[in-house]
Amino acid sequence: SQQGEEDPQALSIQEGENATMNCSYKTSINNLQWYRQNSGRGLVHLILIRSNEREKHSGRLRVTLDTSKKSSSLLITASRAADTASYFCATDQGFDMRFGAGTRLTVKP
Amino acid sequence: GAVVSQHPSRVICKSGTSVKIECRSLDFQATTMFWYRQFPKKSLMLMATSNEGSKATYEQGVEKDKFLINHASLTLSTLTVTSAHPEDSSFYICSAPTGTSYEQYFGPGTRLTVT
Numbered sequence: 348s349q350q351g352e353e354d355p356q357a358l359s360i361q362e363g364e365n366a367t368m369n370c371s372y373k374t375s376i377n378n379l380q381w382y383r384q385n386s387g388r389g390l391v392h393l394i395l396i397r398s399n400e401r402e403k404h405s406g407r408l409r410v411t412l413d414t415s416k417k418s419s420s421l422l423i424t425a426s427r428a429a430d431t432a433s434y435f436c437a438t439d440q441g442f443d444m445r446f447g448a449g450t451r452l453t454v455k456p
Numbered sequence: 457g458a459v460v461s462q463h464p465s466r467v468i469c470k471s472g473t474s475v476k477i478e479c480r481s482l483d484f485q486a487t488t489m490f491w492y493r494q495f496p497k498k499s500l501m502l503m504a505t506s507n508e509g510s511k512a513t514y515e516q517g518v519e520k521d522k523f524l525i526n527h528a529s530l531t532l533s534t535l536t537v538t539s540a541h542p543e544d545s546s547f548y549i550c551s552a553p554t555g556t557s558y559e560q561y562f563g564p565g566t567r568l569t570v571t
Binding site for chain 2 (some may be wrong): 380382389390391392437443446448
């Protein structure tokens with residue numbers, strides 16, 4: 348079963364705009380990870396945020412984690428057409444990982 | 457919604473033995489499936505892409521003879537860890553795109569412990 352739930356399921360924006368994707372989960376976690384997947388390809392790890400962290404940056408990516416609300420967000424700033432992909436959050440509960448169904452991001456040039 | 461199952465969910469085996477992990481798409485056909493492994497507190501690592509009716513595509517650094525992948529049908533891919541060693545202990549997870557959309561569904565994973 349899918350632990351994380353991404354929101355929205357699909358997002359379409361213009362190049363240069365910011366894209367925000369959200370993820371909610373149900374149980375306690377050790378860390379939360381965000382992955383991207385280009386169509387027909389495997390997952391690529393983007394960023395990991397630990398349960399005791401609230402925000403993390405990596406280039407144009409910004410991830411926040413609110414353990415009280417059991418939610419996380421992924422912000423991609425100044426989006427590019429090459430950012431078009433599916434984005435997944437995954438919760439690490441120590442023994443297993445659980446993935447959401449993903450958000451499909453389309454960035455129009 | 458689409459579901460992917462894995463079997464077994466947990467397995468303990470002795471060094472030198474082989475272990476087979478199954479990944480099934482339950483209500484859709486998957487010509488492609490992906491196999492990942494995860495070390496404790498680490499991110500997922502893509503191992504290989506399983507293609508129905510043809511050879512799997514392995515990522516750099518993944519031993520083909522060690523991790524045998526067979527995609528025998530449109531709903532089943534198997535990963536066999538041959539001559540397992542303790543360093544093969546890990547969490548293995550498969551995923552499959554539905555093909556009709558950009559959705560990707562993940563199996564619940566298999567925890568392998570090699571003693």
